[in-house]
Amino acid sequence: MRNEDTEAGRPPLPEGWRRKLARAPVLLFRVGLGPLLGRRFLLLHHTGRVSGLDRRVVLEVVAYERDSRAWTVASGFGPRADWYRNLRGQPKTVLQFGNRHHAVTARFLAPEDGAAIMEKYGARHPRTARRLCAFMRLPSDGSVTALRRAGRAIPFVRLESESCPREAADRS
Structure with a gap:
């Protein structure tokens, strides 16, 4: 376990068989079975x-805006997660x-x-939100106050599409 990951009160990064299990969804996407994981x-x-080098990670979609093709994801391991740091360097x-x-x-x-996003997410997925907060060692009673506090502590990233596929189809 790396000390730097647990210093800020964040959960330790998975190692060994837990890391392999956490990486399994990447394999599903690689073989074309990503849709089995649903739209989340x-x-x-x-x-x-x-x-x-090209790296890949499977992330949960916290919010999806269909019209603008924008996805919001959260860094459960905080700003020290490799994917988060890599996006900071190359967005x-x-x-x-x-x-x-x-x-x-x-x-x-x-x-x-992030506070507003987490509040909405908690309303849609109360049990998952409580588990996420507990995993991240944040207050996890499910109250709006706790969800907003957690949302301020969790780094959120909005991934905005360069061009909407519908617009591209209209131009052809």
Whole structure:
């Protein structure tokens, strides 16, 4: 376990068999079975800060705006998560949602925006929100106050599509 990950009160990054289990959804996307995970997950491609290699991570979609093709995701391991740090360095990337790929730009949301997002998420998925807060070692009673406090502590990223597929189809 790396000390830097637990210093800020964040959960430790998974290691060993837990890491392999956490990475299993990436394999589902690679073999074309990403849609089995439903519309609550996406595969995010990001470029390693040091290596420059293509990296992939499956993230839960906290909010999806169909009309503007924008996805909001949260960094459950805080700002020290590799994918989050990589997007900070190179915000233009690609994601896979279902079997479709989208060119996106990452926009890092303010803590107050995160509070509003977490409040809405908690209303839609109360049990999952409580579990997420407990996992992150944040108050987890499910109250609006606790959800807003957690939303301020969790880094949220909005992935905005470069062009809406419907608009591209209209131009052809």
